[in-house]
Amino acid sequence: xxxxxxxxxxxxxxxxxxxxxxxxxxxxxxxxxxxxxxxxxxxxxxxxxxxxxxxxxxxxxxxxxxxxxxxxxxxxxxxxxxxxxxxxxxxxxxxxxxxxxxxxxxxxxxxxxxxxxxxxxxxxxxxxxxxxxxxxxxxxxxxxxxxxxxxxxxxxxxxxxxxxxxxxxxxxxxxxxxxxxxxxxxxxxxxxxxxxxxxxxxxxxxxxxxxxxxxxxxxxxxxxxxxxxxxxxxxxxxxxxxxxxxxxxxxxxxxxxxxxxxxxxxxxxxxxxxxxxxxxxxxxxxxxxxxxxxxxxxxxxxxxxxxxxxxxxxxxxxxxxxxxxxxxxxxxxxxxxxxxxxxxxxxxxxxxxxxxxxxxxxxxxxxxxxxxxxxxxxxxxxxxxxxxxxxxx
Numbered sequence: 001x002x003x004x005x006x007x008x009x010x011x012x013x014x015x016x017x018x019x020x021x022x023x024x025x026x027x028x029x030x031x032x033x034x035x036x037x038x039x040x041x042x043x044x045x046x047x048x049x050x051x052x053x054x055x056x057x058x059x060x061x062x063x064x065x066x067x068x069x070x071x072x073x074x075x076x077x078x079x080x081x082x083x084x085x086x087x088x089x090x091x092x093x094x095x096x097x098x099x100x101x102x103x104x105x106x107x108x109x110x111x112x113x114x115x116x117x118x119x120x121x122x123x124x125x126x127x128x129x130x131x132x133x134x135x136x137x138x139x140x141x142x143x144x145x146x147x148x149x150x151x152x153x154x155x156x157x158x159x160x161x162x163x164x165x166x167x168x169x170x171x172x173x174x175x176x177x178x179x180x181x182x183x184x185x186x187x188x189x190x191x192x193x194x195x196x197x198x199x200x201x202x203x204x205x206x207x208x209x210x211x212x213x214x215x216x217x218x219x220x221x222x223x224x225x226x227x228x229x230x231x232x233x234x235x236x237x238x239x240x241x242x243x244x245x246x247x248x249x250x251x252x253x254x255x256x257x258x259x260x261x262x263x264x265x266x267x268x269x270x271x272x273x274x275x276x277x278x279x280x281x282x283x284x285x286x287x288x289x290x291x292x293x294x295x296x297x298x299x300x301x302x303x304x305x306x307x308x309x310x311x312x313x314x315x316x317x318x319x320x321x322x323x324x325x326x327x328x329x330x331x332x333x334x335x336x337x338x339x340x341x342x343x344x345x346x347x348x349x350x351x352x353x354x355x356x357x358x359x360x361x362x363x364x365x366x367x368x369x370x371x372x373x374x375x376x377x378x379x380x381x382x383x384x385x386x387x388x389x390x391x392x393x
Contacts, residue, residue, distance in 0.1 A: 008239040009125050011100075011113040011148045012155035013132065015092065016164035018109035019085055020051035021142050023078055034075035038329065039065040041077055045329055048080050052164055079331055082305070085109075088140055095135055099128070102242040107290075107308040112152060114241040129167050150175065153237030157186060175235035180207035187232045189311070194221070198229075209233040250288070251343030252276040259298045259336035266340065267324060273342040274320035278313075281344055287312035291322040294341035295332050302339075305330050313344060 015021070019037040024030045034054035039045020047063045057072040068075070089108045096103045099122070102114035115128050122128045129146045136144050145166040147158025154175055158168040170178045183205060185195045197220060203209050210233040217226035231237065252273045260266060270293075281288060291313065292306035305326045313319050323342045327333065 007116060008150050009115045009118075009148060010150065010152055010155040010239055010241060011115050011125075011129060011132070011146060012152070012159040013092075013096065013111050013113065013136075013144055013146050014159045014163070015109035015142060015144045017049055017051050017055075018088075018142075019049045019080055020054070022081070022085055022088055023076075024051060025141050026084070030076055034059070034072050036065075036068055036072070036075045036077050037080050038068075038077075040079065041065060041069040041073075046325075048329060050075075080329075082303070082330075088142070091140055092136055092144075095139060096132070099132060099135075104241045107306070110308070112155065112241045115148070126169055129169065133165075133167060151235070151237040151239040152241070153188065153232060154178070154235055156188075157182065160186070176210075179233065179235055180205065180210070182206045184209055187229070189228060191311075194225075197221075206233050249290075249292070249343050249345035250277055250280045250284070250286075251292070251294075251341055252280075253294060253339060253341035255296075255339045256337070259338055261334075261336040263333060266327075266337065269340060270324050270327065270342060271316075271320050273340070274323055275316040277342050277344050278316035278319050281314045287314040288344035289313075290345045291319065291326065292343040292345065293323050293326045293330075294339070294343070295327070295330070295337055296339035297335060298338050300338075303330070303332070306343075319344060 020035045023035055023037060030051075032053065033051075034057065035051040036047055036054050036059060037050065038048035043065060045065050047059060047061055047065060047068050049061050050059045050068070054068075054072055054075050057075075059068045059072050059075070065077075069077075085108060089105075092109075093103065093105050093111060096111055096113055100113045100115050100118060104112045106112065113132075115125060118128055119125065122131060125148050129148050133144060133146055136142065143165040145159045145163045147155045147161065147166075147168050147170070149155040149158050149170040150172045154170050158170050158178070159166065161168045184190055184198050184203060187206070190198075198204075198209070201212065201216070201220065203212055209229060214226055214230050217229055220226075221229065254269050254273060289310075289312050290306055290308050292304060294302065294304050296302040307322065307326055309322065313322070319342065327340075
């Protein structure tokens with residue numbers, strides 16, 4: 001746990017419906033209409049993101065495209081234009097670095113910014129946040145939501161409070177009043193199963209959670225899960241920003257002898273590379289929040305894709321599943337490739353390395369023993385000797 005230092009101001013910026021907003025900006029005929037970015041209807045892919053007009057029909061990110069089309073058949077469906085999105089992201093991050101020297105991008109459309117002490121240059125934190133929104137809109141014609149608070153947790157929750165195009169400032173003395181009415185589902189690392197378990201205790205809001213004893217929480221969620229909930233209910237979290245560059249990524253690549261279009265072979269190599277990344281990650285006693293892939297074609301055209309995940313990863317199967325999903329959503333699946341790679345990064349040691357808090361200790365210990373055995377075999381006989389037999393599709 002990181003102790004809160006006095007006087008810290010952390011700003012969290014989240015671009016609103018980023019991919020869909022870029023498409024609406026670049027195609028005026030899309031404005032005011034539901035736009036869904038991701039796979040096209042008739043495929044087996046998912047929604048990458050969607051406009052707020054589409055969300056009114058219940059469409060959400062990661063929803064199967066078939067379900068999205070059932071709910072909103074009149075939407076405009078477009079494939080992601082990652083090159084354009086990356087260019088806009090670079091504009092935004094450059095702008096942020098002009099405001100503060102301490103910027104931590106956490107995804108293509110999201111960043112934490114330490115604005116402590118900048119009041120002498122730009123005025124109050126309210127003025128800094130408003131200025132940031134204005135500059136981003138002037139340069140990109142896109143809206144964003146901004147939250148400011150004394151640490152990362154409060155800043156993140158504040159940016160989500162009034163989306164889209166929101167701005168919320170939470171001072172240290174306002175933290176508890178801000179947190180108390182929020183549903184427990186808004187807290188970090190609280191999945192659906194955890195919410196159900198917490199609700200069964202008669203706990204529905206952060207205020208309810210704060211009144212619950214730590215002993216009862218430990219009985220239900222174990223020591224680590226209880227501490228995680230206890231801290232968040234009181235607004236206790238890290239206020240460190242800009243540490244990503246100090247944390248090395250763990251990545252593995254494979255170059256094929258000739259261009260490969262066999263999707264099963266590519267999938268098998270994604271599985272093997274994921275196992276190697278998982279093994280290296282566990283040896284360092286880490287878990288990563290950002291999964292990335294690298295794809296190179298015969299003409300040396302190289303692309304990377306990444307996704308920030310709410311739950312940190314260190315197991316082969318989950319790394320493989322997310323890496324393969326990124327590849328399948330990238331639009332590269334029908335092209336012959338020369339090289340593929342898998343990477344994991346962003347090690348947030350100040351946060352518990354956990355998934356849904358309701359995951360049973362039995363399952364956790366079982367997985368640890370399983371991967372420990374696999375790692376021992378690989379240490380003795382070499383990488384790739386044995387991997388988990390993941391289901392074919």
